[in-house]
Amino acid sequence: MTTTDALQLFRHTGALLDGHFVLRSGLHSRQFFQCALALQEMPLVERFGAALSAKVRHLQPRTVIAPALGGLVIGQEVARQLGCRFLFAEKDDCGNLVLRRGFKIGPGERCLVVEDVVTKGGRVNETMEIVRRHGGTVVGVGMIVDRSNGKVALGVPTFSLIALEVETFSPEQLPADLAATPAVKPGSK
Numbered sequence: 176m177t178t179t180d181a182l183q184l185f186r187h188t189g190a191l192l193d194g195h196f197v198l199r200s201g202l203h204s205r206q207f208f209q210c211a212l213a214l215q216e217m218p219l220v221e222r223f224g225a226a227l228s229a230k231v232r233h234l235q236p237r238t239v240i241a242p243a244l245g246g247l248v249i250g251q252e253v254a255r256q257l258g259c260r261f262l263f264a265e266k267d268d269c270g271n272l273v274l275r276r277g278f279k280i281g282p283g284e285r286c287l288v289v290e291d292v293v294t295k296g297g298r299v300n301e302t303m304e305i306v307r308r309h310g311g312t313v314v315g316v317g318m319i320v321d322r323s324n325g326k327v328a329l330g331v332p333t334f335s336l337i338a339l340e341v342e343t344f345s346p347e348q349l350p351a352d353l354a355a356t357p358a359v360k361p362g363s364k
Contacts, residue, residue, distance in 0.1 A: 176226035181319070181336045184222070188213045195356040200295045202343040203353055208320045209361055210291035214248045223336065224252030227289070227317045230334040232257060234314040236287035238280065240264060240306060242272055242298040249319055250289035259287075264302050272301040280309035288313060292320040293335075294343065296327040303329070 185191040190212035196204050214220050227249065236259055241250025243265040254261035262280075264272040280286065286306045290299050293316075303313045315332040324340035325333070344353065 176222065176336060178337050178339075181223070181226070184219060185213050185337075188216070188219065192361065195353045195358045197358045197360040198294055198343065200297060200343075201346065202294065203346060203349055203358060204322075204341055204343050205353065206341050207361055208292045208322070208337075210245060210249070210319060213319075214291070220248055220252050223249060223319055224256050226336055227319065227334065228253050228256040230336075231287055231315055231317045234287060234332065235285060236314050237285045238262060238311070239287050239289050240280075240302055241289045242302045245291040245298070246289050246302075249291055253287070253289050253317060257287075264305050272298065272305060274305055274309065280306055280311040282310040284311040285314045286311045288316045290316070290318045292322060293318045293327055294322040294341075296323075296329055299329060303331070 185208060190209045192207040192209055193205060196207040198204055236257065238260045239250050239254035241247055241263045243263045247263055250263065251261045262278040265275055267273045288299055288302045293299055299316055306313050313331050316329050317334045319336050321335035321338040322341045324338045
């Protein structure tokens with residue numbers, strides 16, 4: 176699957192939105208990748224999962240771990256296609272990602288972190304830290320969309336299906352067109 180193919184699927188499913196959006200990072204943007212819309216159709220999940228699995232298979236992970244909520248669907252599909260175990264990190268009462276539900280990571284366990292969209296890498300970094308705290312080894316990160324076009328340095332091999340530099344703005348430095356348009360926050364909190 177090429178970047179063009181993946182972008183076509185996002186446009187076809189209405190998952191690439193244009194407007195004024197507030198991202199989870201607090202930054203503002205004219206574009207928003209609503210992966211949930213693209214991933215509601217299982218044949219598309221399978222296609223995205225196959226393409227991402229092909230890029231990361233050589234890492235030979237034992238486990239795929241995804242930050243909830245965004246990474247759940249694609250993470251589970253990548254794990255299925257790689258024949259791996261799948262687990263996820265979820266928010267505690269303070270909003271921090273943690274392992275719950277009895278999930279365990281063994282010493283040296285080779286873990287691949289999978290996320291839907293990365294802008295600054297906040298949830299990916301939190302997930303990698305969970306793996307390391309539990310004694311595991313992060314072998315890489317896979318994502319559907321890299322909004323930084325490879326500029327986010329995660330310190331491990333990183334793979335994406337779509338890598339674009341999507342303009343983002345701090346709330347204090349909005350261009351006039353965005354400042355004049357009401358912002359929406361369609362993603363997870």
